[in-house]
Amino acid sequence: MSRINTRFTELGKTGRKALIPYVTAGDPDPQLTVPLLHALVEAGANILEIGVPFSDPMAEGPVIQRAMERALAQKVTLSQVLTMVRTFRQKDMTTPIVLMGYLNPIEVMGYPEFATAASQAGVDGVLIVDMPPEEATALLSETHKYQLDMIFLVSPTTTDHRIQRIAAACGGFVYYVSLKGITGAANLDTELVQRRVRHIKSMVSLPVGVGFGIADAASAQAVSQVADAVVVGSALVKQIEANQHDAVAMTQAVTRLIKGMRTAMDTPMAASRVAGV
Amino acid sequence: MTAIKSQLSHPYHYPDEFGHFGPYGGRFVAETLMAPIDELTTAYAQCITDPAFIAEFDDELRNYVGRPSPLYYAKRWSERLGGAKIYLKREDLNHTGAHKINNTVGQALLARRMGKKRVIAETGAGQHGVATATVAARYGMECVVYMGEEDIHRQAMNVFRMKLLGATVVPVTAGSKTLKDALNEAMRDWVTNVDSTFYIIGTVAGPHPYPAMVRDFQAIIGREARDQVLAQEGRLPDALVACVGGGSNAIGLFYPFIEDTSVQLYGVEAAGLGIATGQHAATLCAGKSGVLHGNRTYLIEDQDGQIIPTHSISAGLDYPGVGPEHAWLKDTGRANYVAISDDEALAAFHDLTRTEGIIPALESSHALAYATKLAPTMRKNQLLVVNLSGRGDKDIHTVAEREGITL
Ligand SMILES: Cc1ncc(COP(=O)(O)O)c(C=O)c1O
Numbered sequence: 187m188s189r190i191n192t193r194f195t196e197l198g199k200t201g202r203k204a205l206i207p208y209v210t211a212g213d214p215d216p217q218l219t220v221p222l223l224h225a226l227v228e229a230g231a232n233i234l235e236i237g238v239p240f241s242d243p244m245a246e247g248p249v250i251q252r253a254m255e256r257a258l259a260q261k262v263t264l265s266q267v268l269t270m271v272r273t274f275r276q277k278d279m280t281t282p283i284v285l286m287g288y289l290n291p292i293e294v295m296g297y298p299e300f301a302t303a304a305s306q307a308g309v310d311g312v313l314i315v316d317m318p319p320e321e322a323t324a325l326l327s328e329t330h331k332y333q334l335d336m337i338f339l340v341s342p343t344t345t346d347h348r349i350q351r352i353a354a355a356c357g358g359f360v361y362y363v364s365l366k367g368i369t370g371a372a373n374l375d376t377e378l379v380q381r382r383v384r385h386i387k388s389m390v391s392l393p394v395g396v397g398f399g400i401a402d403a404a405s406a407q408a409v410s411q412v413a414d415a416v417v418v419g420s421a422l423v424k425q426i427e428a429n430q431h432d433a434v435a436m437t438q439a440v441t442r443l444i445k446g447m448r449t450a451m452d453t454p455m456a457a458s459r460v461a462g463v
Numbered sequence: 464m465t466a467i468k469s470q471l472s473h474p475y476h477y478p479d480e481f482g483h484f485g486p487y488g489g490r491f492v493a494e495t496l497m498a499p500i501d502e503l504t505t506a507y508a509q510c511i512t513d514p515a516f517i518a519e520f521d522d523e524l525r526n527y528v529g530r531p532s533p534l535y536y537a538k539r540w541s542e543r544l545g546g547a548k549i550y551l552k553r554e555d556l557n558h559t560g561a562h563k564i565n566n567t568v569g570q571a572l573l574a575r576r577m578g579k580k581r582v583i584a585e586t587g588a589g590q591h592g593v594a595t596a597t598v599a600a601r602y603g604m605e606c607v608v609y610m611g612e613e614d615i616h617r618q619a620m621n622v623f624r625m626k627l628l629g630a631t632v633v634p635v636t637a638g639s640k641t642l643k644d645a646l647n648e649a650m651r652d653w654v655t656n657v658d659s660t661f662y663i664i665g666t667v668a669g670p671h672p673y674p675a676m677v678r679d680f681q682a683i684i685g686r687e688a689r690d691q692v693l694a695q696e697g698r699l700p701d702a703l704v705a706c707v708g709g710g711s712n713a714i715g716l717f718y719p720f721i722e723d724t725s726v727q728l729y730g731v732e733a734a735g736l737g738i739a740t741g742q743h744a745a746t747l748c749a750g751k752s753g754v755l756h757g758n759r760t761y762l763i764e765d766q767d768g769q770i771i772p773t774h775s776i777s778a779g780l781d782y783p784g785v786g787p788e789h790a791w792l793k794d795t796g797r798a799n800y801v802a803i804s805d806d807e808a809l810a811a812f813h814d815l816t817r818t819e820g821i822i823p824a825l826e827s828s829h830a831l832a833y834a835t836k837l838a839p840t841m842r843k844n845q846l847l848v849v850n851l852s853g854r855g856d857k858d859i860h861t862v863a864e865r866e867g868i869t870l
Contacts, residue, residue, distance in 0.1 A: 239769075240768075240769065241638060241769040241770045242638065242643060242644075242647050242755060242756075242770055243647075244492075244493070244647045244650045244651065244756075245493045245651075245654065247651075248637075251637055255637075255638075258769065263767040264767060264768070265767075288754075289491060289754045290753045290754045290755060290762070290764065290768040290769075290770075291767060291768035291769070292768070293752070293753050293754050293759075293768060294751075294753060294764065294766070294767065294768035295768070315493050316491045316492055316493060316754065316757070317491055317754075318490065318491075318492070318494060318497055320481065320489075320490065321489050321490065321491055338494070339493065339494035339495075340494060341493070341494040341495035341497075341498075342495070343494075343495050343496075343497070343498035343499065343657060344494060344497070344498065345498060348497065348498075352494075363493075363494060363495060366495055366654065366655060366656075366657055366658075367495075367651075367654060367655040368651045368654060368655060371655070
């Protein structure tokens with residue numbers, strides 16, 4: 187069983203939902219990434235999502251674009267990201283790690299080379315924003331050899347037929363993109379998200395995580411009523427950006443945000459608000 | 464336009480139903496875009512076999528764009544070069560001054576059929592932006608054009624033309640602030656406004672069906688050229704030459720000749736300051752395979768898979784990717800790809816202007832410069848067709864500046 191499956195099973199026993207923070211590897215400084223990951227786990231993260239910097243991040247809003255530019259300014263490569271994961275694993279053997287990024291760095295490394303290196307480093311899942319399952323056959327045959335979970339996206343525009351097809355290729359969890367748009371957009375309609383997630387869950391047996399646009403404890407709490415996992419990206423990266431020159435303040439800021447979300451997610455919602463759901 | 468149908472059912476059957484040209488092409492986009500791309504594929508497949516749509520497209524090309532464009536025998540220039548007879552396919556005479564309008568008319572008609580009232584586009588030199596703003600005005604659509612901040616400075620006149628036409632020009636400040644970043648930003652707009660918006664891509668790039676669709680709309684160039692050369696010379700040409708940025712004018716000329724294996728195809732890329740300097744945009748000559756902007760193709764990238772900023776004197780060739788069909792034509796050996804430097808293109812720019820009284824676009828000047836090398840190696844009774852993809856008015860500031868002249 188993969189670390190991701192194990193984690194969802196454990197959480198399920200106590201009725202808790204997974205909190206998945208996203209950070210871009212190497213932002214604001216490659217030296218700070220591993221300590222930051224440990225701090226996120228300390229604050230209540232259950233799974234970590236690590237962004238691999240890319241020069242042309244087409245699905246990213248301005249906040250994560252700037253994070254990738256900061257990382258690229260320091261020449262952070264896919265190999266270095268894998269080294270960071272290996273370093274993280276020296277102290278933490280249980281928290282699942284998902285790499286999130288774009289296909290080209292993996293194409294250039296080579297699929298077999300990537301799958302071997304990622305699994306040896308201690309990566310558990312891979313989410314490639316610009317690779318739908320239709321184009322993933324060759325990479326899937328490599329990741330399967332190493333029990334790496336390939337995580338695919340489902341969006342508000344995905345048809346039921348495609349949801350089934352995506353679920354068939356997907357491992358770990360299905361990632362529901364909660365809005366039409368790019369990361370960090372501010373127009374999340376949590377009720378609509380809850381309805382869609384219920385629908386997806388009626389069709390797939392994997393856990394369903396929700397990301398894009400979850401900015402605070404309230405939206406994390408609302409979404410976690412129906413989803414199995416909540417991903418927080420831009421809101422977290424904003425804190426990193428605001429404190430990029432002060433590592434102590436940065437750790438405090440991200441800890442505060444994650445703890446706030448954790449507490450909200452572990453607190454039952456007021457009956458009136460659940461009724462509205 | 465009936466010829467488009469016969470081209471599509473030709474034995475040259477690329478791409479396959481998933482948009483693959485051999486290993487290239489495909490659909491590498493975020494999940495949110497898969498549904499609108501499917502919708503587009505279906506709508507396009509219906510239109511391309513619908514006689515009413517074909518008649519409408521034909522009519523617009525004739526009466527609005529001004530087609531057919533002449534196939535002009537450049538006699539003085541041919542004789543000066545002392546080799547093959549050179550014909551110029553005069554896409555510079557189209558409305559808005561380049562081949563780009565063939566494609567924007569096609570896509571805007573399709574957008575209208577699909578009930579989309581808002582169109583968006585990316586632009587580098589501004590030619591595709593102007594061609595999109597033009598058809599948006601013509602069909603009464605809202606138009607937003609994304610343009611790198613760097614290019615907005617280089618192409619002030621085209622920015623003003625777009626604004627006159629009623630378009631909103633959005634400066635892109637991310638990344639290298641050029642065409643590739645404008646394309647990223649247009650994709651971000653599309654993913655946010657999928658319901659209302661049609662994305663008019665300006666070249667044979669992007670996810671399937673764009674490379675095939677843009678080719679089909681541009682193939683009017685080659686179909687006309689083929690008919691014209693047969694009428695004027697009674698035989699097929701020996702070689703075709705066209706510049707390659709994303710590759711739409713080149714594939715538009717090449718495609719109707721693809722099965723005429725006696726016809727040599729030459730795509731001319733921008734060598735900028737020279738391939739060895741790293742300051743170039745010669746994707747097929749110097750790049751390697753990768754995935755960007757929705758398809759697998761050749762890219763200019765570093766060893767870690769990051770896209771590298773490119774350089775060319777012509778903004779329209781300044782792009783780190785290339786259409787996937789060209790990648791396939793290169794690998795299969797059906798077409799040859801060569802590169803021409805900034806200086807060589809400028810020399811050809813002046814040469815054609817003085818010899819034939821035609822001021823070519825700097826993009827097209829790359830094709831002309833290669834013709835000046837190729838023609839003298841050919842016999843006097845051989846025929847060479849060069850695609851004069853656009854006129855040079857937009858470039859006179861660049862040329863003047865290079866020569867230290869203030870206008
Ligand atoms: C006149 C002209 N020729 C050629 C190009 C290059 O595009 P493509 O390679 O798609 O024909 C451009 C692009 O702006 C252009 O304006």
